[in-house]
Amino acid sequence: MSDQAFIAPTLDLPGMDDEELPFREAPNNIEAEQALLGAILVNNAAFDRVSAFLVPEHFFEPVHGRIFEALVQIIGMGKLASPVTLKTYFEHDESLADIGGAQYLARLAASATAVINAEDYARTVYDLATRRNLILIGEDLVNTAYDAPPELLPSDQIEDAEQRLYDLAEKGKYGGDFQKFSKALTDAIDMAGAAYERDGGLSGISCGLSSIDEKMGGLQASDLIILAGRPSMGKTALATNIAFHVARNYRAETLPDGSHKTLDGAVVGFFSLEMSAEQLATRIIAEQAGVSSGKIRRGKITEAEYHKLVSVSQELQSLPLYIDETGGITIAQLAARARKLKRQRNLGLIIIDYLQLLSGSARKAADGRVQEVSEITQRLKALAKELDVPILALSQLSRQVENRDDKRPQLSDLRESGSIEQDADVVAFVFREEYYVERRMPALNTPEFFEWQDEMSKVEGIAEFIIGKQRHGPTGKVELHFQADVTRFSDLAPSSHMPERFE
DSSP states (O other): OOSSOOOOOOOOOTTOOGGGOOOOOOSOOHHHHHHHHHHHHHOTHHHHHHTTTOOGGGOSSHHHHHHHHHHHHHHHTTOOOOHHHHHGGGTTOHHHHHTTTHHHHHHHHHTOOOGGGHHHHHHHHHHHHHHHHHHHHHHHHHHHHHHOOTTSOHHHHHHHHHHHHHHHHHHTSOOOOOOOHHHHHHHHHHHHHHHHHSTTOOSSBOOSOHHHHHHHSSBOTTOEEEEEEOTTSSHHHHHHHHHHHHHHTOEEEEOTTSOEEEEESOEEEEEESSSOHHHHHHHHHHHHHTOOHHHHHHTOOOHHHHHHHHHHHHHHTTOOEEEEOOTTOBHHHHHHHHHHHHHHHOEEEEEEEOGGGOBOOHHHHHTOHHHHHHHHHHHHHHHHHHHTOOEEEEEEBOGGGGGSSSOOOOGGGBSSOTHHHHHOSEEEEEEOHHHHHHTTOOOTTSHHHHHHHHHHHHHTTEEEEEEEEETTSOOEEEEEEEEGGGTEEEEOOOGGGSOOOOO
C-alpha cells in the first residue's frame, strides 16, 4: 500500500456547481406546533392527551419548546394555563418579543382549531422530531467515521450508532395510559382460553418438564424468572434443556395483517455470557443424541455415534434458537439486541447465562456492585414487561451455602443484591445432593465406604428444583432426574410408578 493519503471521491451532480447545492431544511411543521399549543391554551384538557410522550425538546421552534415547558409547569401545579397566566413567564423573553410578544400567545389561542385534533398535531410534532434525531445520528456517524481517533475501533462506532438508534426506537413508542378494566378482563379470558386449547393446559410456555410446569403453569409472559445455584449444580444444563424444548415446539400462524401469532413454544434468544455458542450447541446435540459431551469434545466417539450426531444436528438446523455469545455486555446492549430480535423474529423467550456477568451503567457501577445489580434486575423486569416475554436469568449463589450442613439454597443466598429477590416474579434453585455426597467418598472397603455407597445410591441422578418465591403460584420443590454425561434433565417417575424391587 502506498503512503499517499486516501482522498475521498466527490459526488458530481450533472449540471450543478458547488454553489448550486440545494439547502435542505430539517423536517418541521411550525403550523402543527402552533395548532397544538393553541389547542392547549384554549382547553388545558388537551394537555393530558399529549403529555405522556411529548417533551419541550420535540418542538422545532425554540420559543414553542419554552412555551410548552411553561405549560407543563403551570398545568402540573393544577393552575389554569392561558395567554394571560403565561404572559408573566415571557415578559423578558427576547425571542418571543421578536415574533410579537404576549400578543403571539393570544394569536395562538385565537387561531386554535378543535381540541380533538390535539393528539394528531402532537404525533406530527413528535414524528418530525424523531426524523431530525435520525439526521443527527447519521451526521455524527459520517463525521466520526472521517475523523475518528486511532483508538476508536470501527466496531465501537457501530455499537454506539446501534445503541443510539435503539434508544431512539425505544423512545419512539408513544407513552402508555390507563386502560379500562374491561380490557384487562378480556386479556385474562383470552389467556385462559389459550391455556385451555394448548396441549397440557398451560397458560405459559411449557419448559418441557411436566413436574415444573405443574408447579409454575409454564413460563409466564412478562415474568422475570431467576434460576440460581452453586457451580456444577446444572443451571446451564437446565437452561439449555428448556431452550431446546421451547424452540422445538414453536408453532405459529400468520394473521391477515401479516403478523405472526404464536400457538405453541417460542422463538428463543439465548445470551451466553460464559460459554461459547459452540459449547452450547454441543450440549444440546449431546442431550438429543444421547452421547456424552465429554466424549464429543475429546473425539472418543464411535462411527455409529458420529453418524447419530450428524443426523441429530440436521434435525436441529431449523430450530428458532438464536445465541448471542458476546461476553461482558451491558444491560443496555442486551435490551437493544432483544428488541431487535423481537421485531425481526417475534422473540418469545429470553435466557441469560448468567446474571452476574452483565454490566450496568457506568454511573451505577461507580456506586458499587450492589447498586449495579439492582439496576440490572430492574431493567430486566422492565424489559420482560415491555416485550411481553418471560426472561429466565441464571444467577450464582454466595459461598455461604457451603458453610451449612444442609446445603440446600435459600433466598438469602442470592449474591450481591436483595433486589434479585425483590424484582423477580419467580426465584428457583437447582440443587444436587449427589454432588456433595460424591465428594465425601471414604477409603474403599471400609464400613464408612459401605455407608457412603448406600447414601450415594439414594441421591445418584436426582436433582431438586426448589421454588423459593413465586408471585402467582405455590412454592416448594420437585425432584428431577439428571443424566450428567449428556447434561439432560427429565421428569422423575414417582416411587409408586417404579417397578417392584426385590432384595
